[in-house]
Each structure stands twice: as C-alpha cells, then as structure tokens.
Amino acid sequence: MRILGKGQIDRNRPVSFRFDGKSYQGYQGDTVASALLANDVRLMGRSFKYHRPRGVLTAGSEEPNALLEVVGATNQTPNVRATMQEIFDGLNTQSQNRFPSLSFDFMGVNDLLSQFLSAGFYYKTFMWPRAFWEKLYEPVIRRAAGLGRLSGKHDEGHYEKAYAFCDLLVIGSGPAGLAAALTAARAGADVILAEEDRELGGRLLADEPDLDGAPARDWVSSTEAELRSLPNVRVMTRTTVTGAYDNGTFGALERVGLHTPARADLPRECFWRIAAKRAVLAAGALERPIAFPMNDRPGIMLAGAVRSYLNRWGVTAGKRVTIFANNDGARQTARQLMAAGVEVAAILDSRTDATAIEDCPVYLGARVTDTSGRLGLRSISGAHVGGNFQIETDCLAMSGGWNPTVNLTCHLNGRPRWNVDIAAFVPSEGVVPGLSVAGSANGDFTTHACLAAGQAAAIEALAEIGVTAAAVPLPRAEGVPYAIQPLWLVEGKGRAWLDFANDVTSKDVKLSAQEGFTSVEHMKRYTTQGMAPDQGKSSNVAALAVLADATGRGIPETGTTTYRPPFTPVSIAAMGAGGRAMGFAPQRFTTSDQASRDRHAPMIEAGLWYRPSYFPKPGEKTWRESCDREVNMVRSAVGVSDVSTLGKIDIQGKDAARFLDLVYTNTFSNLPIGRVRYGLMLREDGLVLDDGTTARLDENHFLMTTTTAAAGLVMRHLDFIHQTHCADWDLRLISVTESWAQFAVAGPKARALLNAVLDAPLGDFPFMACGETQVGGVKGRLFRISFSGEEGYEVAVPSRYGESLFRDLVAKAEAMGGGPYGMEALNVLRIEKGFITHAEIHGRTTAFDIGMEKMVSPKKDCIGKAMAARPGMVGEEREQLVGLRLAQETKAFGGAHLFTQGAEVERETSQGYVTSVCWSPMFGATLAMGFLKNGRARHGEKIRIVDHLRDLDLLAEVCDPVFHDPKGEKLRA
Amino acid sequence: MRLTCPLCGPRDRREFYYYGHEDYLQRPGPDAGPEAWDDHLHLRDNIAGEVRDLWYHETGCAQWLVVTRNTVTHEILSTELVADRKKKGVRA
Numbered sequence A: 001m002r003i004l005g006k007g008q009i010d011r012n013r014p015v016s017f018r019f020d021g022k023s024y025q026g027y028q029g030d031t032v033a034s035a036l037l038a039n040d041v042r043l044m045g046r047s048f049k050y051h052r053p054r055g056v057l058t059a060g061s062e063e064p065n066a067l068l069e070v071v072g073a074t075n076q077t078p079n080v081r082a083t084m085q086e087i088f089d090g091l092n093t094q095s096q097n098r099f100p101s102l103s104f105d106f107m108g109v110n111d112l113l114s115q116f117l118s119a120g121f122y123y124k125t126f127m128w129p130r131a132f133w134e135k136l137y138e139p140v141i142r143r144a145a146g147l148g149r150l151s152g153k154h155d156e157g158h159y160e161k162a163y164a165f166c167d168l169l170v171i172g173s174g175p176a177g178l179a180a181a182l183t184a185a186r187a188g189a190d191v192i193l194a195e196e197d198r199e200l201g202g203r204l205l206a207d208e209p210d211l212d213g214a215p216a217r218d219w220v221s222s223t224e225a226e227l228r229s230l231p232n233v234r235v236m237t238r239t240t241v242t243g244a245y246d247n248g249t250f251g252a253l254e255r256v257g258l259h260t261p262a263r264a265d266l267p268r269e270c271f272w273r274i275a276a277k278r279a280v281l282a283a284g285a286l287e288r289p290i291a292f293p294m295n296d297r298p299g300i301m302l303a304g305a306v307r308s309y310l311n312r313w314g315v316t317a318g319k320r321v322t323i324f325a326n327n328d329g330a331r332q333t334a335r336q337l338m339a340a341g342v343e344v345a346a347i348l349d350s351r352t353d354a355t356a357i358e359d360c361p362v363y364l365g366a367r368v369t370d371t372s373g374r375l376g377l378r379s380i381s382g383a384h385v386g387g388n389f390q391i392e393t394d395c396l397a398m399s400g401g402w403n404p405t406v407n408l409t410c411h412l413n414g415r416p417r418w419n420v421d422i423a424a425f426v427p428s429e430g431v432v433p434g435l436s437v438a439g440s441a442n443g444d445f446t447t448h449a450c451l452a453a454g455q456a457a458a459i460e461a462l463a464e465i466g467v468t469a470a471a472v473p474l475p476r477a478e479g480v481p482y483a484i485q486p487l488w489l490v491e492g493k494g495r496a497w498l499d500f501a502n503d504v505t506s507k508d509v510k511l512s513a514q515e516g517f518t519s520v521e522h523m524k525r526y527t528t529q530g531m532a533p534d535q536g537k538s539s540n541v542a543a544l545a546v547l548a549d550a551t552g553r554g555i556p557e558t559g560t561t562t563y564r565p566p567f568t569p570v571s572i573a574a575m576g577a578g579g580r581a582m583g584f585a586p587q588r589f590t591t592s593d594q595a596s597r598d599r600h601a602p603m604i605e606a607g608l609w610y611r612p613s614y615f616p617k618p619g620e621k622t623w624r625e626s627c628d629r630e631v632n633m634v635r636s637a638v639g640v641s642d643v644s645t646l647g648k649i650d651i652q653g654k655d656a657a658r659f660l661d662l663v664y665t666n667t668f669s670n671l672p673i674g675r676v677r678y679g680l681m682l683r684e685d686g687l688v689l690d691d692g693t694t695a696r697l698d699e700n701h702f703l704m705t706t707t708t709a710a711a712g713l714v715m716r717h718l719d720f721i722h723q724t725h726c727a728d729w730d731l732r733l734i735s736v737t738e739s740w741a742q743f744a745v746a747g748p749k750a751r752a753l754l755n756a757v758l759d760a761p762l763g764d765f766p767f768m769a770c771g772e773t774q775v776g777g778v779k780g781r782l783f784r785i786s787f788s789g790e791e792g793y794e795v796a797v798p799s800r801y802g803e804s805l806f807r808d809l810v811a812k813a814e815a816m817g818g819g820p821y822g823m824e825a826l827n828v829l830r831i832e833k834g835f836i837t838h839a840e841i842h843g844r845t846t847a848f849d850i851g852m853e854k855m856v857s858p859k860k861d862c863i864g865k866a867m868a869a870r871p872g873m874v875g876e877e878r879e880q881l882v883g884l885r886l887a888q889e890t891k892a893f894g895g896a897h898l899f900t901q902g903a904e905v906e907r908e909t910s911q912g913y914v915t916s917v918c919w920s921p922m923f924g925a926t927l928a929m930g931f932l933k934n935g936r937a938r939h940g941e942k943i944r945i946v947d948h949l950r951d952l953d954l955l956a957e958v959c960d961p962v963f964h965d966p967k968g969e970k971l972r973a
Numbered sequence B: 001m002r003l004t005c006p007l008c009g010p011r012d013r014r015e016f017y018y019y020g021h022e023d024y025l026q027r028p029g030p031d032a033g034p035e036a037w038d039d040h041l042h043l044r045d046n047i048a049g050e051v052r053d054l055w056y057h058e059t060g061c062a063q064w065l066v067v068t069r070n071t072v073t074h075e076i077l078s079t080e081l082v083a084d085r086k087k088k089g090v091r092a
C-alpha cells in the first residue's frame, strides 16, 4: 500500500510492468519489489527445496527470496532480485521455481515431505544403484530443487568491460562514503565513488535521520551535486564493487542498461576493473533475521527493509505491522510507521531491560513462537513473561542486529574478528593492502560516527600517497549508541529458517553438528547453507551461531566460512564482454587484402592475419581446380603472392653479426653484404624454434625473416637473449613486419615480370642475393629467395605502396600468362620442393630430425646447442623427416600414423606420422611429408598409412622429402 | 595484479608475459655438462614466500623484467630491467 507524502518516487510518471502475466502500475523510481508491495502483492517466489511460498525479505542486493526471471525480446535472465530490478514501461517479469502457478505449486508437496528432505538427504538417499544417479536422480532433483531457467537461446545482449583508474576508490555512498568522497574530492584527488543503488545516500535515504536539523536527503543532494560538478570525481551509481584483488585492483559490475527498455546505445552491463591507489570501504551493514518457528512467510521482513520501503518508496509492507527485535534500531521502524499513519500492532523486544515506552504495546523479553497464513502472514503467536498471546498482523518486521559488510576485506584471505559489543564480525585491519574501512562496515552504527570515520579514512589514505586533504565541515548528526542483546534462535515446534535462499533450517545445522560436521566449512557443505546466489549474506552469522551453540564452542572459535568474490552475482556475459564471436580479437590485414577480396579470394586465418586461400577463375567449381591451376601457373609462367605476414626483424649494431651467430645454429658473421642466408634457430632445450632467411643489408645491418606463425615468439626470444646475455653489446632489434609490404614473384617468367615493374632492369642478381631497388620512384628492397622451388624473388616496398604494387604485379603477370596464387598453391609448391613449415617444426623436432644437423656449427656456441647434443636427441630411434608418395588421389590424412607392412596396427607399433599432404598436379600423385623412425635409411620402403579419423588405410612409398628439382637448378636459373 | 614497469609505470598484468624464475639468467657454459643444463632448464624450487621471476612487457616496451614478489602475500616488492643488470655488471 502506498502512503501519501512519503517516498522519493516520481508520482507524475506512472510506469506499468508485468509480473506473472498480470499488469501492475508503479512509479518511476520503483523497484519490482516496491511496486509489487505497493500493489499489495506479497507472494513473489517459491523456495528452493520445499517450494514454500515466499515474499521479499530485504530491500537490497542481499535478497534471498524474491528472485525473478526478466523476460526480454531475445533473452531471459533468471534469478534477478526483485529488490534490484527497477521498473520501466514494458518490463516483463515472472516468478520461478513453481508449476503451474505461484499460488498453486505441485512441488509444494516437498514441504509436506520436509522431514525426509533435511540436510544430507541427497547423500544418504540417492547413493545406489550408481547408474540411477545420472539418469534418474539428478534430473529429477534438478527439476524439483532449482532456481530460474535460461531461455536456451544465445544471449545477444550487448555487454562491455572497461578499466578505470583513481587515487581513491570509495565503495558505498552512505554517510561514511559521502564524507570520504567529499573530503578527497575537495583535496583535488582523482576519486571514484561507486554505489550499488541507483541513488547516492545509503541508509541516509532509508532511515531519514536529520542532518543539521534538516532531512538527510538535503545534504545528500547538495553533496552529490558538488561531487558531480568536479572534474576529478567520477560518480558511478548502479555499480557494485564485487571483488578486491591484488595490488589495488577491484572488480565492479555496473548495471548500465538494465533499468530501461533495451537501447542500442546502452550495454546491459559493464564489468569494470578499477585500479585504485587507495580505497575506502564504506559498504555499510546488512541486517540479519531471527530464526523463529515458521519465520519464512510472505510478510515477514527485515525491519530495516520495512523502513526503506516506507521512506524511499512510500510503501507500507502491511496494514497492521508487528515488530520483533533484539536491538534499538527496529524501534525506528515502529516510530516512523506510526508517524506515517500505519498501525503498529506491537513491539516484541527480546530484551528485558529495554524501554517499554512507545506509542504502541511493547512486550519485553518476548519471542515469536509461531506464525500462520499459507500464502502470506495472517497472525503470529508470541510469548513473554506474562504468558502467551496472539496478534493478527500482515507484516512482521524483524531485526536480529546488523552485520558489517566485511566481504571485500576477506577476499585476499583476511579473517574478520568478533566484536562482542555489536555481536557481529568486524574487519581485521590491513588485510587488504591499501584498503581501509569506515562507517558501519567497520561496526560504527551511528550517523555521526560514520561521517567522522569516512572523513578520517580519506585523509589518512590520501596522506599515504602524498596528497594532503583538509577536514571539510560535516553536518551534525545523531550519535545514540546501538544496544543489542544477541538472539539467534527461538526454539519451538515449527521449522526455523536460517538460510531462506537454500531452505536451510536450524534443525539442519544441528543435525550437521550431530553427525560430526562440526567445522563451519563442513557444516556449510553438508547443509548447503550460504551456497545460494545470495551467498548467505543474511544467514551466515546466525547459522554459525547456532552451530557454535550446538557444538558448545563460542562464535569466535567457530569462525566464519571463507568470503570469496564476487560480492553479488556477476553475469558471465559481462565478464566475457568482447569475447563472443570476433569480439575484441584483433584482425590483421595485408596491404593486398582488398585486391584479393576483389578477386573473390576466400580469406583464411593465419594467426591474426587473413590471407587469400586461392583466387577462383570463372568456371572453377572447387578449390582444387583453382589450386591446381595456380600451381601449374607458377611452374610454367609466373605467380605473385603476398608474403608480408612473415615476421621481419631489423637488427643493427656493431655486434649484430655476433648476435646472429649466437641465436642461429649456423654462422652469419661471414655472410657477405648483399647476400641472404637460410638460418635455423633452436630453443635452449635443443628443439627447433623457427627457421627463415636473414639478409645482410650492410656491415652492421641485417634483416631477419621469421615464419608467420612464430613472428611474436621469435621477437620475444631475441629480446630475451639480447637483454639477458648481451645487453652490453652494440645491438638494437625492432620488428618491422608492418612497415614493409613484400611480394613473392616466382616462376620461369619471374625475372621478366620484375623487369616490367622495376625502374631499372635486373642485372646480375644471383640466387640468395639481396639489395636495394626502385619501383615507380619508390625505394624498395629485393631478395632472390624462393619458397616454391622456382626462380623466385621477393620485392618489398614501404607498406603504403603495397596495394598499388600488388595490383600492378598481378596485372602484368596476367599479361604473361601468370597471376596471383594463394595459400593452397603455396602449400603444394613447398611440399613438392620439400620445404618445411611449422607443420614439421612443431616444437618436438630437432635439427637432426629434419635432416639439418649439419647446420649446427661445430665452431661456435649457439642457443640450444648444448641440449641438442644430449642423448635421445639424435640417432636411429628418432623419427626423421621423409617424403611419402602415393599414386592415387585420396582424402587428406595429416596426423595419420605410419606402420611397417605386416605389423600390428597399435599405438605401440606406430613408426611415425604424417605432417603435410597435398595433391601434386605436376607429379600426378599424392605427396606428403612426415616423420618416420630411422626414416632416412628407409627410402624406397612401402609403408602403411592408417588414419582412423578418416577411415583410411593406404600404402605409400617412402622417399626423400624433396620431390621437385632436387639439385636446385631452377632456383639458380 | 599489477606490475610497475621501470619504463612504463604501473600496468595491468595482462600486458606481461610470464616466463619463470630468474635462474634462467644464469646460462651454463657450453661444456657445463648435461646435469647443469638440466638443472638450468627444468629444475625449479616451488617457493612459498619471496621469489624473483622474469616477466616480459610484451604489449609495452618489450623489456624483460626481474620481479621480486611474495607468493604468499602477493606483494610486489620490486621490478627491475634485466638489461640494466647486465650493463651494470659489465661497468662494475
């Protein structure tokens, strides 16, 4: 029911939304919970295990009961807390964990069977037979005991993640947080103020104390206005700080677009990583329930929540409210309700020494002993020194005291300590470096103390990072001490719930202790207390108090379970923002990319790069037709291919040659200027790291090329060798991969094509020569190297000229019967020639395996040399590189295993495996490369190829891996 | 986790590539023998407490760092450039 004149909702802006198919009206500023209460809807959910009817317990993110599904156009979000979901026109929500409807739920039968469903029930009942578990027990249990459901469709919603940085992160914007933020802001520090609610103010909004003799909201508004006006302050509302991590990093979830109809310009949520030099935790405290018999009916709520609904949303949760508490705080609820004209039936105060003077009946030393009302509270039974009594009431506001929100202080393994005065855990000091705690999160429960502590924490934190902050004037506020007498459990006949979210009662906790699960961590797992989406925020302390009592230990000795991030549930979609489909994955395009796509070349990924697979001609129906044509074109005329993706590392300095001698197995210091040499690089453990060519451009200037796949790896490796072993050498390295566009020109007409393109005709330019050249007035580089076995060149120009050079080369090549070729043809050409790639140097092969042991110079040390010579790295037992030849066309069989004819086909008898396969149009045969035990001695042998994946069993001839032009006459032509 | 690169300042750990213990800096001689090489490449202590290990500022300045940190408290005690050690050593 709405109370006139109360609350901060905008009554000029009505909003209609749906709950379980029915339309309701609320106002701008309402949550689903406040709007439903205003419409006298108390029943909002069914409990996890017993399917008990449940209403809202709290007014915040700790809500255990009122969990809903929010149904969107494309998605369905389960377990949304009704207390956090703001309403907007068109919002569609439904209750969960019930069938067929919320008021009549078949599974309510579980409640009648509750004596069989206590803690440990699953462990004891569904043990045998084992096969039944997966097929029968688990599906049935999951259907019966569960929370919301997903839609089963992809979540197409838009999520983001972001980073933020600040001098001071203030977590929470109650009196302590606002005082801290204001103090730091006026000192000029970079401040982030993170508030979980949509509004700043914390309990100042919910409790409405006076500040400077005026409503607290006035001070909150003026402070917020000042903070928002300052360029050094970022105010983040709807942002929950979910975790404290190492070195001042905090995780936070911002609900950016969940409070409005879906908008293209707003992500649903954003996951923040906030790097803060210092942080003040001012997250307040959470009220805890009291476990008394049948304490879970809709209408039984926390007293502080009843106050919140009254003051923030102008809603009374009942027409005739009863209070049950063990502390002074709940008296405010009674007084404020009465001031607003709501009837308060009685106050049941468990203390005997509290005041009995209120404007309503007060029972001292009182308990609630039972309740009634199937779908909502109708009456309570009570007891006190004067006897038993019954009260007709539709709302019971209870308070078992307050727990400081210590969670973040425990995320790095800190343990809170017990404070007897407030009967609650408070944070231990210094458990999260750089984080201090202020206000009720630290156990200070008066507004005055919170304001002062927030200010002091900010001044101290800023002083540690060299910022001097002055005390700012703070408003006058009440400072009445908080008095509490612990009361955890009222014994009685009915069940008394501790953990509403997971349906754990005091009986379950006692059973746990009785069965020997006396450690708090064991009790948690045995009963599942604290393991629901709310992580036991309103039940942990009471549950361990009941455990402490059952085991005869004190609460401090019993201790708490571990608080882990996140503080509130974080959707995977938010943490994984940018990870769906291409997401934030970088894409690298060569300068010829558009020209290749213009020719309808399918692009394939090579690391982050995109390279053309083949260039289809009209009439070609399969990739093989195009590939075969391109191979023949290179062998008979000329082909052009973009090879810019190969890593290029520029190496300069007087010690550059000496450095290359160290990182390559072979010698580079004797390479003449203007020449290129093939080099082999090992890892320090003796296995092959990479191969490629390095050109000597000048005495102290080299250009190294790496494979596309290993470009980053080699750069890191070279940086490591340089910085660890020879940082004192005269040497500089830099990657220039993206600075140059480089094209391979290969085939018998390669020289003719170059002469048509270069500014001056090629003179004497032998195999493995390099030098400067000029193309259309642009200075470039020319290398005579070949990855195809044909006469080959690579011409490089600065990247900005790459596209025009490629188009020019291709056009002129086509006039000569040539054209572009793609990755498929490139692969065939190199297999025909026996050139290796990372299919062969895959991290388990040695120089010996690939037949290059002679390239490891005996005259000098190099990286990997010592380990390359260790036992087991050379010898007959090694699988050695061989060629394989089959007459017939067949499916590709890379990864197939090799077996000696007549031998058993078993894992143990495998003689090796296949790494690369192609159909060779030149040889009219299937050619392959692979590794075979003692393979170099087995040329000519027929070997069996077995591929269980593709169901192939073939016979091939073992041969030398170089099929085409073994003497290299074409290369040198 | 954040590391302070001596050249770039405090940065998120996602910018760094982790390698291993600073033992990798002590490369045995070519004739040190298989046991010394095995030790160098493969054998590491699993320290609960202060460790010194190598990180590469891969998406930053491409410098290798020696990071002193505590594996129990996660405190970062110092960061220094690997290259500086070598240079200082030679000058001294």
Ligand SMILES: [Zn+2]
Residues within 6 Å of the ligand: B005, B006, B007, B008, B009, B057, B060, B061, B062, B063
């Ligand atoms: Zn750096």
